Amino acid sequence: MIRINEFQPNPQGTDPQMAVFELQGEPGTLFTGWITSIEGDNSSATIDSAYQISGTFDEHGLLTVEVPDLENPSFTVLLSSEFNGALGNTFSLLNTGAFFGTVHDALGVPDASADASYLFGAALGGADFAYTGDEPRLVFRDSLSGDWYAINDPDNGQVIDINGNVVAPDEFSSDPVSGTDTFGSANPSRSAPAVNHFVESFEQAPGTTYFLSSDIDDGSFDFFDRFASPDNTNSARDDFQSGFDGGYAIFGQDHDGEGGASTQVVSIPGIDISGYVDLAMAVRVGALSSEPTFHNYEAGDGIRIFASVDSGARVLVAEFAPPVSGSGDLRLDTDGDGIGDGGGLTTALSRFVFDLPNGGSLLDLEIEMTSDASYEPLVIDKVEVGEMLELAPEPEGPEAVFIHQIQGSGTDVAISGEVQVQGIVTGVYDESDELKGFFVQEEDSDTDNDSATSEGIFVYLGSNSVDGLAEGQIVTVTGAAEDYFGMSKINVTDEGSVTIDDAANNLNLVSSTSLELPAPGRTDAAATFEAVEGMLVNFTDTLVVSEYYELARTGQIVL
Known part of the structure; x- marks a missing residue:
């Protein structure tokens, strides 16, 4: 789980040039994503700002990032895997996937009670504050329960919960109004400690x-x-x-x-x-x-x-x-x-x-x-x-994503670091004199229907092996998404794993993509076939072999 943990919607005094956000996730993992603000002062729901962020969660699962200061509330702030829209676009719940990919968290903050209907945090799986009586200078999650609280500007020594109720500061493990923030360290908690x-x-x-x-x-x-x-x-x-x-x-x-x-x-x-x-x-x-x-x-x-x-x-x-x-x-x-x-x-x-x-x-x-x-x-x-013993019933593993989310529409992987995908094995080349891995493709039912994003990817095993691995099997792959000499792959050589979920032949669940020649660009250019990288393809034309130097080693020929 990746989520927003703390930020300042409207800091005291003159607005700073940069706004600080504290995020929470799996300790030691690299995260790249976007922080986006959607206007909430009226019904326009326009996208005000969108900034890409990246960093590694520390040993406590916290990551502090800075973005240019946001326009003051009312607004909805999103934490997402990508941003494919444009500033000034009108937001709609119908375009969430197209604009933002995976929405990790969202929070709506109003500066008037009438603006509550223009917030989208709860609809996106997050939360929306009730009007707190002012523009909050700070919002933060309880370090144990994860519940949201706000401190107004001026705060009057008050803490307000997500429903607009006033909470006494002495109910917390430390006084939330005594400082400006706790970025980089544990937030105050209203929950009783474990006994x-x-x-x-x-x-x-x-x-x-x-x-x-x-x-x-x-x-x-x-x-x-x-x-x-x-x-x-x-x-x-x-x-x-x-x-x-x-x-x-x-x-x-x-x-x-x-x-x-x-x-x-x-x-x-x-x-x-x-x-x-x-x-x-x-x-x-x-x-x-x-x-x-x-x-x-x-x-x-x-x-x-x-x-x-x-x-x-x-x-x-x-x-x-x-x-x-x-x-x-x-x-x-x-x-x-x-x-x-x-x-x-x-x-x-x-x-x-x-x-x-x-x-x-x-x-x-x-x-x-x-x-x-x-x-x-x-x-x-x-x-x-x-x-009230702390911690979840089990530690979270890498984020489960679709292959097209990793591939994205560019030449490099859109998601890097630890990921988990499930797909169908379309080709096995795991011998020491081959590619030392295999190809996996998303089932047709899980594709995004976007011709610009590939549904296949190579899984690199290195010196490892997977007993009984064969074409058509459904597998779950956990490893590091990365690029290697222009080729996207999931590397499972270190802490990764491959689990065979269904050993039957399921190749009927994936389709081959037809390609026509001449290609839209140079066939040796990385971008020409980027959209089908790692996928099953077929050519509608009759092709002629012009080189077979790599045929014995990798099964590769030049046509």
């Missing part, structure tokens, strides 16, 4: 607050026990170097290699939950991530968390399992079908938060860890139980 009334960090040996079903350690690749974290004495456990809470964690791998059961259990019984509501738990989890080169975990492997209250029914709280293909990296099961389809686990432990059953006095937790072979390590650390 973690139980924490198990596994710093003490098992047998008191938690119990292990067995202790296994052959000194090599078969183990289940509490070990130092990180543990550089073991060539399997030393893959895990970050995300730990303290000096110890629970590691497991190939549990039945020493004659034990493949499923081992961490039990945390008798947690006092008397009087608590909105109960949740957090846990740090890690596993080996090796796609697309290897698919280490098979069906049945993974981590399952169960809870019971007052010795009642044993309820499945969460599960991490391989994907639909039956083998691969472990992912969160988001819909309870036993198949991993959410956030993936890596050797850097991630913190997940899950709801727990409410009511009762005593909570029992059981964490099942299943591994029946080498190279299937599992790690858990720091279990928390409390009210």
Whole structure:
């Protein structure tokens, strides 16, 4: 999720030359997009300004950017992936996709109650402020709940919520009116802080607050026990170097290699939950991530968390399992079908938060860890139980986009950095003496019907491979969108992945584009066939081979 987090609609004093916006997104990711302002003082709904922005979200998921100062409210501010309109164009909800591509966030800010009908924030998936009594000098999101608040100019010591209600400043974690902004740091929060009334960090040996079903350690690749974290004495456990809470964690791998059961259990019984509501738990989890080169975990492997209250029914709280293909990296099961389809686990432990059953006095937790072979390590650390635990149920992955959004209408990729696409494999050239990758194309039903944007793209694997990859399969590709010597591609050589979602032949779901010669420009010019780059094509004319130097290596000929 990428969204607007804080900005100044009308700063105090003389309007500055530049306006500052704070955005929120996935830490460490590069973002390129547009900030656009739509007039809201009358029914004209004209586009006043549009500025391209870019930068990398910091370790806290914040990105501060500057654009030339916006005209004062009333207006609707959009954060979008692109801008294809022109200043002075009339905005309509019907042209949202054509003008802005993906709208990440939108906020309407009025300077009069009559202007509320001329705002589009809520209609675009964002929000619209009710009239606050003046032009706000600052609007910001609550750092925990994400709710919008405004401070007027003059502020009179008041904070106003999205519905126009006055909120006392002392209800916040820090006084929102004491300074001009908190750009680059956490915003004030009106939400109560988390109450973690139980924490198990596994710093003490098992047998008191938690119990292990067995202790296994052959000194090599078969183990289940509490070990130092990180543990550089073991060539399997030393893959895990970050995300730990303290000096110890629970590691497991190939549990039945020493004659034990493949499923081992961490039990945390008798947690006092008397009087608590909105109960949740957090846990740090890690596993080996090796796609697309290897698919280490098979069906049945993974981590399952169960809870019971007052010795009642044993309820499945969460599960991490391989994907639909039956083998691969472990992912969160988001819909309870036993198949991993959410956030993936890596050797850097991630913190997940899950709801727990409410009511009762005593909570029992059981964490099942299943591994029946080498190279299937599992790690858990720091279990928390409390009210209002922070963080989403799973970390967000790269933004899911269509291929035409990456390609755009220019010669370079319109979206760079980490992306995720789903499409149909149209050609596989993954051998070491070939292109070391494959082509994927958007299904006909998902195209944008714009002849200027390509629906295909090359996926570069490098030295990696995808077991069983074949033409016609539907795949999900996660990687870095980039250009390489004028060719757009998705690079999955580092942290990327390729998952086969449907192994059947689905080539009937994509169409080949007909090309006629002579071409509209030089055939060796990058722009001539840019609109069909990476796509299946056919020529309506009879062609003659004039060169075949690259035929053996890449299947390329000159016609």
